[in-house]
Amino acid sequence: MSNEAVLHANVEGATAHDAHHDHGEHHEHHHHETFISKYVFSMDHKMIAKQFLITGMVWAILGGLMSVLFRLELGYPDTKFMFLQDILGKWWVQDGRITAQAYYALVTTHGTVLVFFVLTAGLSGTFANFLIPLQVGARDMASPFLNMLSYWFFFMASVVMLSSIFVETGPFSGGWTAYPPLSALRDASPGSGRGMDLWVIAMALFVVSSLLGGLNYIVTILNMRTKGMSMTRLPLTIWALFFTAVLGVLSFPVLLSGFILLIFDRNFGTSFYLSDIFVNGVGALPNEGGNAILFQHLFWFLGHPEVYIILLPAMGMVSEILSVNSRKPIFGYMAMVGSLFAIAILAFLVWAHHMFVTGLNPLLGSIFVLLTLLIAVPSAIKVFNWLTTLWRGNIRFTPAMMFAIGFVSLFISGGLTGIWLGNSALDIHLHDTMFVVAHFHIVMGVASMFGMFAGIYHWYPKMYGRYLNNTLGYIHFWVTMAGAYLIFWPMHYEGLAGMPRRYYSYSAWESFKQFGGLNQFISTVALIVFAVQILFLFNFFYSIWKGRKLTTQNPYGSNTLEWTTPIRPGHGNWTGEIPEVYRWAYDYAKDGREFIPQTTPVDPNETNH
């Protein structure tokens, strides 16, 4: 009761306060902040979340632009883009065509940046930071200082990675997986020298950032929940972010080991990954006894959990958004938590399915097939529960809801092809083809982007106190949704026909000439979809200053705690006491009431859920 009184007092205080200046802060409960301490070296989780988000968006645009460039080469191999040569210079574009070296550099950097910088730091960095304290009922992260360091390590990683684009020999170009020997031998390719040095430094900094962030997320969720917020009352976003953090904390260190061994191979004459190698122009190398497959094991022990590090936050946010906007409790809450847990466990046990054709023992291969296909079970549970949450719901098609439904659609489409690829026998035919590209872009890349968009549209009012423009949001959604399928669906056919990925030019193959028109089509759609993301970017930045103002504390009629904070929460989130929690986050459409916030005490006459 006293909580409610405090909360209502807050709303009035906050709105009155905000009416006069937009960048208002709440001086009443914390000391004065300078520009540096508020916007740069901020220790407020909400500001750090925005820092992660905007840095991630910068990377998303750069990474997306890279994909547009190499799609131009794939779609229009005979067209001369002289204006690109004027902008990018001769190393990147020669005679109006992307050079082979630039093509590989673009593909590599696109992959690295999108996987790590956008969909790991940009996604879980943003929403773990933003939502964990707000939804568990904490004033900030357990350690705001480490949280700040986490962002700045990410920032340094970004700077180093960005600088690698500008070195004379170009950025690393051996694929985002950085397999040796291309990554281990300086003379193996132009990008294997300075470009790879910078790549590996950036990634090491990134691992530190991820560790600092992950530790904070775990500890905050375990230790800092407000009174009454038991683990089973947590919104599913928090559960998902918790498992994400655990995956990161346990898988990135293995990558770090792999990188350390790689650094020794590169710089100190060791042969951890090297054996029996002849380099053109250099001759036979003295290195003996190492094994390149060892790196693949170490890499994919991170690499596969990384897929779920990317996917789980999107799953969590989608669960929350679907439930809120269907005005129905999430279907099968415990099954959702259980399936998240199952996915987190299985994530560590399937890495070798990326390595079926490395000469892996077929028996071992079949074990990994079994474990891989097992992931279909929790995934299917989740899909079923999302659909049943939507079923006969009172659905509000907000842009966030559209993207959340789009996520489910993409996750189903991409997940089904995962069942194909998880079979080691089929993988002999499908590995390293465009089929794989189509699969992981849909199920992990675009789906998680959709989760991220859903999250941005949904929590934007909480972040900036203003709404994004809905019309632009719908255009953004429909073009991206249609575009995603138009780009990646045809790639399945190319892959089934055996068209390999990562090739600069297919013109030498008679068998792939039939795909010339299709490639042109894909590239054109990619260009359009990229343009629409610029529209989103405009919407995002325009709305920070000019968007429609949020006037109510709880615009969606949502149960979770972040909507009990003032419209523009200051550092510390709640002006009074932190509210106490009496129920789970999903009491929608219960006992004739549309929603019952978590802070409402349980009425003795209430029915059990």
Add this chain to the structure above:
Amino acid sequence: MATTTATATTAPKYWGGGKSPFNVEYGKVMMWYFLMSDAFTFGAFLIAYGTTRFSANGWPNPNLVFKSYPFSGENSNAPLVFVSIMTFILIISSVTMVIAVQAGHAMDRPKVVRNLIWTIIGGLAFLSCQAWEWTHLRLDEHAWWGMNPFANSNGTVGHQDFTNFFFTITGFHGFHVFSGVIINIVMLIKTLRGDFDKRGHYLMIEKAGLYWHFVDLVWVFVFTCFYLI
């Protein structure tokens, strides 16, 4: 008496929110998760070492490699004696660390200081031993990253990655010991300044202790993998 029964029914809600489910502050939980993470780093190193070694045709015999001690001269034959002393020193430093943590619980500042100093000395002694061993291998045996002078135990040319793994992994462990010593020195300074008495608890010492014991534990595995097997 009535109050005890009342608390008995409500108290076990450790996970109900509003307090730490483990009844510890966040830093300790964080340290445990960090150690788990670090265990995976070392685990990956040792597994990488294991797979390379088991797929190799031969491997040098550690008894023939690690058989010297300081001032032992050219033809010393004291297999694993020196490294056993190193290990003993490190384990003893763990004992003194435990005593320091224990004294911290009792708020016994002089005892904490005394035992922290012993722990630091133990750590430094271990690092000195490692420095001597590395110098000996480098200068006397000409072993280094990328150089393995030791023949396999079956008489064939020594596997290149024997020294590579040895220097990388013991070096990584040594780096951890070094950081542990730095942490302990910081803790010593804070203890001497009375920071923990002001704060009312010595939890920082406990967290430093967790890290120190972890580093010792890792050495047990590193020692087993490189010197014994």
